[in-house]
Amino acid sequence: MSQAEAAVAGAGRATSPLWTFGILRSELTTMLRRWRTLALLGVLAAVPVLIGIAVRIETGDGSSPGPGGGGGGPAFLSQVTNNGLFLVFAALAVTLPVFLPMAVGVVAGDSVAGEANAGTLRYLLVAPAGRTRLLLTKYASVLLFCLVATLVVALSALVVGLLLFPAGEVTTISGTRIGFGEGLLRAGLIAVVVAASLTGFAAIGLFVSTLTGSGIAAMAATVGLLITVQIVDGIPQLSAMHPYLFPHYWMSYADLLRAPVYWDEVVKNLGLQGLYAAVFGSAAWARFTTKDITD
Amino acid sequence: MTESGTVTGPRAVTEPEPGAVIETRGLTKRYRGGQLAVDGLDLSVPGGSIFGFLGPNGSGKTTTIRMLMGLIDPTSGTARLLGHPVPAAARTVLPQVGALIEGPALYGFLSGRDNLLRYDSADPTADPRTRRARVGQALDRVGLAAAAGKKARAYSLGMKQRLGLAAALLQPRRLLVLDEPTNGLDPQGMREIRTLVRELAADGTTVFLSSHLLDEIEQVCTHAAVMAGGRLIVQGPVAELAAGARGRLAVTTPDPGDAARVLKELGVTGITADGDRVSAEAPPGDVELADLSAALVHAGVRLRSFGVERASLEDAFVALTGEGFDVAG
Structure with a gap:
């Protein structure tokens, strides 16, 4: 069959609506095959290992970790020696303010701008990927990266925790005890909530990424914004703004370790992330669908 | 809403496309800085032709091509591709158009084959069941089959150019838009590309070929248009253009x-x-x-x-x- 004949046949060919998801699969595998993504995940996996080893060394003589018997340092750290599962919560507490969102900022910031920079964006668009479809695909893959990154931290922490420390019943923040199995379930729930906490910031990164044709600039701007907002969130005089800042309720995931679970702030957090995702997702869409692609 | 699935009925192989495959009316692009890149372009590319799009660098060729492919919005004027308005119906018409725009762009960390698989999966009308086979054929067609497993960053400029061409040939196309397709190729590679273009045209595909190399256009093209300073100076069959002088x-x-x-x-x-x-x-x-x-x-x-x-x-x-x-x- 000649090219033109096939093309004519192709003009009326049946296409399956399912084929549209081929780009999502391609996007995910492409993202996960980048060296940068693997390096970020590697760093995230190393954090719990470092924490676990540090705690183990410091408590090797039987004392409790940290100066003053666990008064300082990240949340949950003092309980790690009693129960390895707590390394999961401690590692998430350590990585959530900086490491996790930084990794997400790099991936989200690069998502569109990096393709523009490499020139591959124009070929995806003439394929034709469709601008809305491509943007949705990009956001979906960044969201998946949020989940993968969080799970990498949690699983690494779980393995290290169980190797270095005893396991057993979990003492909740409220003081009650739950079985190890239920503790594991709570840990899984917490990982999902932590991943969801990053969705608002991921949308910001995607929006920034549509503004520029330089992947590096988009990554730097996104991560810079994160640091700025974190600083503002730490200044008591600006407390009026705090409830509207995307990282403000991030640490609320600890409430999932109460008995009964205290949902208020978790729900506020998820609502705030949804709001950020809607606002910056729309902004990214408005920008990307009208942009002249000249790179 | 696009009008997918109602494009054309069956037609004989060698019969040229009826009417113009590319048609622009007063197509104009003024960039935000105020620079007028394309000025009132009335271009008409007949179906079945090998159309040479000539002009010095900076004459507005690439801006025109980007408008035709829906990458940038015209400031004024209209453009139709295979009878459909662009950019409005770009998603309907672009699956039937293969393009090489301002050189190839590749994912350096992916192999040549994986690059093509990625571009193919971006097209929602591309059948995933035939994807591997079509990618293999495209690689064969441009002579890259042996290097398909190599990472694209290790490719020479000529190999990258071939891979870009392969991406344009992933599906049977009614129109190929090739922007400087022989850039970076040695004389042997240039000859191969010219042969390929002639083969494609013989199959009934219209080829729109931009180049700054006059003899290249003269050797393969049936029609040509000349741009300078954002304006179309002349267009028509190559024989007539040359006879004009x-x-x-x-x-x-x-x-x-x-x-x-x-x-x-x-x-x-x-x-x-x-x-x-x-x-x-x-x-x-x-x-x-x-x-x-x-x-x-x-x-x-x-x-x-x-x-x-x-x-x-x-x-x-x-x-x-x-x-x-x-x-x-």
Whole structure:
């Protein structure tokens, strides 16, 4: 069959609506095959290992970790020696303010701008990927990266925790005890909530990424914004703004370790992330669908 | 809403596309800085042609191509691709258009084959069941099958160019838009691409070929358009364009001085002599060339050769723009 004949046949060919998801699969595998993504995940996996080893060394003589018997340092750290599962919560507490969102900022910031920079964006668009479809695909893959990154931290922490420390019943923040199995379930729930906490910031990164044709600039701007907002969130005089800042309720995931679970702030957090995702997702869409692609 | 699935009915293979495959009306692009890149372009590319799109760098060729492919919005004017308005119906029409725009762009960390798999999966009308086979065929067609497993960052410029072409050939296309397809290729590679373009055109695919290389256009194209400074200067069949410029009368003789004098007396203009070669503007059509040669011989001028050299596209271009074809930079 000649090219033109096939093309004519192709003009009326049946296409399956399912084929549209081929780009999502391609996007995910492409993202996960980048060296940068693997390096970020590697760093995230190393954090719990470092924490676990540090705690183990410091408590090797039987004392409790940290100066003053666990008064300082990240949340949950003092309980790690009693129960390895707590390394999961401690590692998430350590990585959530900086490491996790930084990794997400790099991936989200690069998502569109990096393709523009490499020139591959124009070929995806003439394929034709469709601008809305491509943007949705990009956001979906960044969201998946949020989940993968969080799970990498949690699983690494779980393995290290169980190797270095005893396991057993979990003492909740409220003081009650739950079985190890239920503790594991709570840990899984917490990982999902932590991943969801990053969705608002991921949308910001995607929006920034549509503004520029330089992947590096988009990554730097996104991560810079994160640091700025974190600083503002730490200044008591600006407390009026705090409830509207995307990282403000991030640490609320600890409430999932109460008995009964205290949902208020978790729900506020998820609502705030949804709001950020809607606002910056729309902004990214408005920008990307009208942009002249000249790179 | 796009009008997918209602594009055309079946048609014979070699029959050219009815009407124009690319048609623009007053297409204009003014960039935000105020720079007018394309100015009132009325382009018409006939179906089944190999259409050469000529112009020096910065003349607006690439901006035009980007507007045709829906990458940038025109400031004013309209463009139709295969009968559909772009960018409005871009998603309907682009699956039938293969494109190479401003050189290839690849994922360096992916192999050549994986690059093509990625581009193919971006097209929602591409059947995933035939994806691997189609990618393999495209790689074969551009002679990259042996290097398909290599990471694209290790490719030479010529290999990247071939991979870009392969991406344009992933599906059967009705139109191919190739922006400087022979860039970075050695003479052998250029010949291969020219052969490929001719094959594709023989199959009935319309090929829109932008280039700054005049002889390349002259060798493969049936039609051409010339742009300069954002404006379309001329378009039409290559033979007509070249015919528009008058050829040169060329005389080789051991007696150049006498020859020049006799020709001048016969009313021939623009005479220049260089060694034993005298050339002049070809005389108007009503002058019989044989009379000129007879007159020369009669005046005792010995002739080694005598004739009119056909005008090249370059002559036509110089005649049209009054300037050389400067492609520096």
